[in-house]
Amino acid sequence: MALDLIVKVHPVVLFQIVDAYERRNSDSHRVIGTLLGSTERGVVEVTNCFCVPHKEYDDQVEAELGYAGDLYEINSKVNPQENIVVIHEYYARECNNPVHLTVDTTLINTTRMAIKAYVCVQLGVPNGKQGSMFTPIKVQIISYEPEITGLQVCSKTQSAIGGVVKSAGIVEPQMDLAQIAGASTKLASMLDQVLAYVDDVIAGKQQPDNQVGRALLDMVNSVPKMTSEQFDDMFNSNVKDLLMVVALSQLIKTQLQLNEKLTLLTTL
Template identity: 75%
Template sequence: MALNLTVKVHPVVLFQIVDAYERRKAESLRVIGTLLGTAEKGIVEVTNCFCVPHKESESQVEADLTYGMDLYDLNHRVNAQENIVGWWATGNEVTTHSSVIHEYYVRECNNPVHLTVDTTLTNTTRMAIKAYVCVPLGVPNGKQGSMFTPVKVQITCYEPEVVGLQLCSKTQLPSHIQASGMKSSGGIEPMMDLAQVSEACSKLSLMLEQVLAYVDDVLAGKQLPDNQVGRALLDMVHSVPKMTSDQFDEMFNSNVKDLLMVVALSQLIKTQLQLNEKLTLLTTL
């Protein structure tokens, strides 16, 4: 396997791993499971996962592989595009039993990925996420072995996941409240579509101001230029279609009208369903 492999992990996978770790049995030191997703052209995209029950001691490890395959078959019926791409385990390192578990996944998919997630947060406030591939070692006609070699890991999101993450970030208490041990007084309700558009525009305006301030500082010699930042800015400018202010206003207003129409239709459908539910309830009385 090429070591320039990139593993892209979606946030829902991390949430499921943390949830499985929180629900583990008291005697379990770590939790393992199967990674689902797609693998193509040096990129493994992990979009889903599930937990596999197992027992682990210093001398042996046992896993309920039948349960794992049954769960995979059920998931495959719902989403046929998600295939087994590897396995995950909680903890910050590869253990002595990892090679035994990895041998099973070698039979289930080609070049499986091993993902470790440190859910203990012992030495840091951020989860350490690492990915490995198993590389065979040895000489011809000699003793063979294997070694887990780290590969690049990226966190990637679909657009709906970004909205969910933004909503989750609003439920986090400030640091001074966390230190005092206080709990949140209530939940966070999702914003309306127009409110999300307004908030996104405010954030975009703030980021543009930061970029302009950086460019002005570089031109004035107050800050050293960064070639990587310059290339990113150039790609960003080229990705924006060239249009006049009138053309942009027309496009923006058209999209806002479409959004308002969708909001109005959704409210009408919601009202109709509520009326239908009440009429059905009245007829049954």
């Protein structure tokens, strides 16, 4: 049953792991920690994590489990829906169907971060020697909508030049209307690619893919049926609401700035 598990990891978990690795002690070669998330119908969704201090010896690793328990208790008060899903002798007593996630943050001889997940499978014969083995399972990266927005902003701070990624400076989050314009441009480009693919399939220039066809059918069926006039009315109404929210937010921002300056003058 454990081999049928699928691990879905959110980007914030990877960022936290990389951050912990960059902040590690100079004599540490790796970091370990606790994965938090939920398990449902064979899918383990990892939404959070925290680092656990540890010491490494030649034949064993000693983690500060008291610290791990205290931090998990604190996190439970903020996010009670997040449970421990990581595998370890200590953690195995705390949850069912635990997993072990490894992240290669060194990027040695590769441009992609290696992410792997394992489950512990018991081996042995009845009344004989018992053992265990870590068996790999599938890993997927998934994102909530706010995470996608954050990743898009992060991607704009990097530029690939000659195969080497260099910093492109600080990028401020875009206003809502600018995000809508960018998303519309990207959507138009994707629609052009889909139409070109469909035209090539109809003309016999490309072999059809049944999975792509089913995805396109689901997409078309999910679009509500309306006339162009109805769509224009709906779009204009939403844009007006958005403009009102933007105007109110700017007024609130200006009011806060004035209040801050008046408070500073009063204290002087």
